[in-house]
Every structure is written in C-alpha cells, then in structure tokens.
Amino acid sequence: MSSLSRDDVAKLAALARIEMSEEELVSLSSQFGVILDAVARVQEVNLDGVIATSHPQPIQNVFREDQVRPSLTPEQALSGAPAQEEQRFRVPQILGEAE
Amino acid sequence: MINQTAAAMSEALVKGEVTSTQLTQAHLDRISDVDTSVKAFLHVDEEGALEQAARIDADRSSGKKLHPLAGIPLALKDVLTQDGIPTTAGSKILQGWKPQYDSTVVAKIKEAGVVILGKTNMDEFAMGSSTENSAYGPTFNPWDLSRTPGGSSGGSAAAVSSFEAPLAIGSDTGGSIRQPAALTGIVGVRPTYGAVSRYGLIAYSSSLDQAGPFGRTVLDTALLHDVIAGYDPKDATSINGTFPNVIAAAGKGDIKGIKIGVIKQLQGEGYQKGVQARFDESLEVLASLGAKIIEVDCPSFEYALAAYYLIAPSECSSNLARFDAMRYGLRVGDSDGASAESVMNATRNAGFGREVKRRIILGTYALSSGYYDAYYGSAQKIRTLIIQDYARAFTQADVLVSPTAPTTAFKIGEKSNDPIAMYLGDVATIPVNLAGICGMSLPAGLADEDGLPVGFQIMAPAMCDDRLYNVGGALEGALASKWGGHLISKAPALGGSK
Numbered sequence: 001m002s003s004l005s006r007d008d009v010a011k012l013a014a015l016a017r018i019e020m021s022e023e024e025l026v027s028l029s030s031q032f033g034v035i036l037d038a039v040a041r042v043q044e045v046n047l048d049g050v051i052a053t054s055h056p057q058p059i060q061n062v063f064r065e066d067q068v069r070p071s072l073t074p075e076q077a078l079s080g081a082p083a084q085e086e087q088r089f090r091v092p093q094i095l096g097e098a099e
Numbered sequence: 100m101i102n103q104t105a106a107a108m109s110e111a112l113v114k115g116e117v118t119s120t121q122l123t124q125a126h127l128d129r130i131s132d133v134d135t136s137v138k139a140f141l142h143v144d145e146e147g148a149l150e151q152a153a154r155i156d157a158d159r160s161s162g163k164k165l166h167p168l169a170g171i172p173l174a175l176k177d178v179l180t181q182d183g184i185p186t187t188a189g190s191k192i193l194q195g196w197k198p199q200y201d202s203t204v205v206a207k208i209k210e211a212g213v214v215i216l217g218k219t220n221m222d223e224f225a226m227g228s229s230t231e232n233s234a235y236g237p238t239f240n241p242w243d244l245s246r247t248p249g250g251s252s253g254g255s256a257a258a259v260s261s262f263e264a265p266l267a268i269g270s271d272t273g274g275s276i277r278q279p280a281a282l283t284g285i286v287g288v289r290p291t292y293g294a295v296s297r298y299g300l301i302a303y304s305s306s307l308d309q310a311g312p313f314g315r316t317v318l319d320t321a322l323l324h325d326v327i328a329g330y331d332p333k334d335a336t337s338i339n340g341t342f343p344n345v346i347a348a349a350g351k352g353d354i355k356g357i358k359i360g361v362i363k364q365l366q367g368e369g370y371q372k373g374v375q376a377r378f379d380e381s382l383e384v385l386a387s388l389g390a391k392i393i394e395v396d397c398p399s400f401e402y403a404l405a406a407y408y409l410i411a412p413s414e415c416s417s418n419l420a421r422f423d424a425m426r427y428g429l430r431v432g433d434s435d436g437a438s439a440e441s442v443m444n445a446t447r448n449a450g451f452g453r454e455v456k457r458r459i460i461l462g463t464y465a466l467s468s469g470y471y472d473a474y475y476g477s478a479q480k481i482r483t484l485i486i487q488d489y490a491r492a493f494t495q496a497d498v499l500v501s502p503t504a505p506t507t508a509f510k511i512g513e514k515s516n517d518p519i520a521m522y523l524g525d526v527a528t529i530p531v532n533l534a535g536i537c538g539m540s541l542p543a544g545l546a547d548e549d550g551l552p553v554g555f556q557i558m559a560p561a562m563c564d565d566r567l568y569n570v571g572g573a574l575e576g577a578l579a580s581k582w583g584g585h586l587i588s589k590a591p592a593l594g595g596s597k
Contacts, residue, residue: 012460012464012467015467016416016459017420017423017440017443017444018444019444019445019447019448020456024453028456028457028460031457034518034519038404038408038519039409040405040473042406042474042478043477047480050480050483050484052476052480052482053479053483054306054479055306056292056486056534057336057561061335062335064332072199072200077199079199080196080198080199080426080427081426081427082424082425082427082428083430092433092437092439092442
C-alpha cells in the first residue's frame, strides 16, 4: 500500500503555495494512501512502445496578424484588483525579503 | 407555461401567444418559489434578464428576424464568465469577482437573444460529482431533496429539472454534464472536444474541459447545442471544420440499421440493479426500432478512472496556479511587511476548499520529478490505449452505449468523506473525456428500488455529435409513447405554482 507522510504532504503543499493547517496535513496524508493505490493502477498495464497522449486532437500553432484591437481599459483591468495604486496592481513585497 | 419544452415556448413566442417578458417573469417567479429548497442558483440576475427579454419583445414587434431561441430563458453554470455578473466557479477565492468580458459561450447565447436568468451552483472549480464541494453549500435534487443532483454541473441540472429554466449550460470534464443529467432525469450533452469554445470557461483540466447544453428533451438540447458550437479563433484548440446538423438529427427519428455497441466493461458488476434493468430495457426498445445491438470490448477502460484522476489533477495543479492573490480575487494576510509568497500561501489556503486542495496536491505529486513517468506519463499512455479502444469499437458500431452512472442519485453527505467512492461514480463517463469524443445522457426511466431517474449514455466519434441526437431522439420518442409522456412530467411538484 502506498503512503505519503504528513511531512511529504507539507512539502507538496509548500510547492503548491498552500499553507495548510496541521489538521489538514494529517487528514490529507491519511487519505493519500488509498488515492495513490487507486491511481497507481495505471502502472499495471504494459505500456512499452505506447505513445503518450497529451491532447485528444491534433493541435497546431494558431497565428493571427499582429493588429491593434480594442481591449480592456486600465479601469476595467484593475476592477478586480485586491489592491491598486497609481493605476497599477499593488502587490506585497517581492524583493529584499528577510533571510 | 414553464413546464413546456423550449421548442414549444419558441412557437408560442413566434405566434405572439406569450412575450419573452412574461416567460422570463414566470421563471423568475418559479425561482423565488422553489429555489429556497433546491438552491440551484448562486446569483439571479433579475434586472438583466428582464431587460434582455424586453429588448427581444421590442425586436419581435418591430418585425426583426430572430433566432428560434430568442426570448427563451436559460441558466448558466457559474464557471463561465459573463460581463459584469459575479462569477465564482463555486469557490471562495473568486467571491465578489465580476469579470470584464463575456466568454464565447455567453457571447453566442446573447447574440441568439437567449435570456440569461443567472449563474448556477457547482462543485468548486468543477471538481466533484455531487455539487457538495461548492463553497456556497450544496444543491438539492428536485426528485428527492435529501439527495444530490450529481455534479459538478448540479445547479444547472437542478434548475432545468425543477422547471426554473427550460435550458442550461454546464461543463463536462469527467462527466459533469452527463452524470447530473442522469441523476435529475433530463438530457445533457458533452459535445466533441473543441466544438464549443473554452474562451472564458474557467479552466480545471484544459485537455478535458468542454461546455455543453442541458434540456428537458433531446430537441431542446440540440437547439442550444447549435447555438454554442462553432469555431472560435480565441481558443487555440477550437476545431475549424464543418459541424454536423444536430437539430435535424434530433428530429430524424429513423435508426433502422444503425449499429449500437454495448461496452462490455461499462455494465454489470458495480451497477445498481435498477440502473442495469432500465439500461437493458432501453436496448430492447432500440432493437425494436430496427437498430442492430452488438457487444464491444474496450479492455483499457478498466484503467480510465485511474488515468483521469492523474491527468485532471495534474492539469489543475498548473491551471489553478493563476489564483495567486495578485490581480483579482481573494487576498489574505496582506499586512505590513508580509511577503508576496506568504500572502499567496495564506490566500490559497483560505480560498480553496478541501477537494480542490486534494487535487492540487495529488497533481503536484504526480508531476514532481521522480514520479512524473510512473504516474502522469503512464496515465497519458493509458489515454492513448483508450483512444485506440474507441477507434476499434467505432469500426464495429456507429454509436456506443452504457448506463451514464452506476447508481441513481445518492444522499447528501453519503460519499463526501470517501473520495474514492465519489470518484467511482464517474467510471462510465470519463472515457469520453479522455478520448475527446462526444456523449449524451438521456432519461431511461426510474429505478424500481428507489423510484429515481436513470440515465442512458450514448457516445459517438469526434465531430459526429449528430449521431447522439439521432439515436437519442429515436429512443426518447419510443420511451415517451411507452410512458405516456416525458419522464420529467413524473417529477415531484415541489410545492411551487407549476
């Protein structure tokens, strides 16, 4: 049976930028064994020589002319911003953090 | 008036027997009567709906040529953006967000003059099969209010089956249109991948997501399908080709000589007795209409569920990275000196529900170095095998069939603490998504043991959506004459003024 420890889940949560509560880390790690066992069934099949499918239909690049066309005004673009300043998105500090 | 089909409403509008304003008001009244118990809607746009209805009425009296669905009300799954209307995808992280643009589906609906009544409830980011994962509480099945309507498009399905709207839009990543249609006794179609634009459809799993129509009849569903399908340069995966005529197919009726393949792997063990019985009965009806019934073997389908629950979480872990608290949506913990990363961490914890976190973590794991080949890579290869199984089966049969879901509607709370039991409900619908083909669910009757609706699933190759409507229309007609009306007429009255 597969398993994922509380610390494994904490590491994945950090990678996914989710700060989980202790209770949630423990409950998720207890459920993960069953879920991993279920999805690990994909490894039961002999897949030698099988090509992977990332997309159900053939896709190709779609190009268009580089033309000026109507788009959102600055007010519209900022209308959902959690915080704004001088017609810009105001974000928390991203540089010069401690450490 | 509200218990008519959309086609009949359209006729009444054209003849001037009713106005769109009256029709829209009747549905708004129905919503205020019964939605306190059904809870299909997250947001009702009474003002916008009545404005649109008045505009259509004015256009009609001035003699302007209108689309057959002009003036008909519709319920919209809250996963599609509508300019200026709150759009949450059932998540707290988008609470209060008002998009500044219409999704292509909404633009097409508006262009046809269809009246949007409001946004419907759903499992958060379409992750779920019961609508219980909505951050705004569950939706209840109009057939039995102690049960779920299925999901993730449970709000849209419940709105149509409770006569709050004759038509609705849902989205289907692993069965999220077909399964709720089955559980609420209506018709739902997942069109061919690429047939309906994903522009403005909030992404869960981009290679599987597809919006599609709900209706109470096959013809109504075809009328709406026809409105939303078509090439869109704004979606790089949109198909630029000739789309089949689904409306003509829905009315054709004749299925003599059509070969129908029953998928061996999608019946029998694990399927509720009453579900299997109604399915078998529908097969007999199809045979009596002149179809040839054969059995087909799709051995890789046994691994479809496992492959789906790796591919979809992997894609979602990437897609949902956009909810970073910077440009829109919730922001938590933005105090003096807090770093962007700590704000992201806190916001995503507060904004996402348990199932969404579970899938993001699973996807992060499946994509992480050292596990990628064993999990995500293997799942992508299983996907190839499933496509090959379908290709082989479609050389033997014109359409393939199965029960839509292994059980009828389950109780609220029954599976919410058992993710695997919940995931198993998608076993028959998921292969369609992995292969990018199209599928329909239509009512096959009520299960003897619980009196709840059973869905019959029809699958057809990519861009052969018309076959779904041809076979579905014929089966629906034969079953309706057997029952003396459509199944939905047997739905409980819900105490409203129906």
